[in-house]
Amino acid sequence: MSLQKALQTVIRAYTRPDDAVPVLTDIHFCPDHETGHLVIFDDDDRVISETTVGSWATLSDEAFLPTVQADLGRAISAANADGALERLAILRPYSLVLVDEDHETIADLYLVSDDTLLLTDQLLADLDTDLDAFLDHLLDDEE
Numbered sequence: 001m002s003l004q005k006a007l008q009t010v011i012r013a014y015t016r017p018d019d020a021v022p023v024l025t026d027i028h029f030c031p032d033h034e035t036g037h038l039v040i041f042d043d044d045d046r047v048i049s050e051t052t053v054g055s056w057a058t059l060s061d062e063a064f065l066p067t068v069q070a071d072l073g074r075a076i077s078a079a080n081a082d083g084a085l086e087r088l089a090i091l092r093p094y095s096l097v098l099v100d101e102d103h104e105t106i107a108d109l110y111l112v113s114d115d116t117l118l119l120t121d122q123l124l125a126d127l128d129t130d131l132d133a134f135l136d137h138l139l140d141d142e143e
Helices: 003-013 061-079 127-142
Strands: 027-031 037-041 047-052 094-099 105-112
Touching: 003 037, 003 047, 003 061, 027 061, 061 094, 061 105
Parallel strands: 027 094
Antiparallel strands: 027 037, 037 047, 094 105
C-alpha cells in the first residue's frame, strides 16, 4: 500500500455523516527506519492504516527523518487537495503528527484548527521580505 492509499484509509475512517459525534484524537505516523514500515494510529493506539516505503529503509540515519517528514508532507498535501482533511469528524484542533517508536512527537505534520495556524518553512519562506516591506510602508506613511 502506498502513502496515498494509507492516507485515504485514514480519511475514510474518519469521514462520517454530518450528524455524527466527532471523536477526540490526533493522527500519529510512526515510521520504522530498519524496515520502512509506517503505522498510522489514533490517540488510543488503534491502528488505522499501515504501509511500507522501501526506500526509507535504505536511508542514512541523518537523512531518514527529514526524508520521511518531506514525503509525508507531500502525501498529506496531495490527500488534502480537495480539503478532505479539513472535513474529518474529529474535534478541532487536531494534528497529524510524526512520532518515534516511543510515541514521542518528532514534528507536527499538519494542524486543523479554527484559530491556530501551524508555521511551516513554506509559510515562513518570504516572511522576512514581507515584514520589511510592511515596515517600509508604515514608515513612509509617517513622513
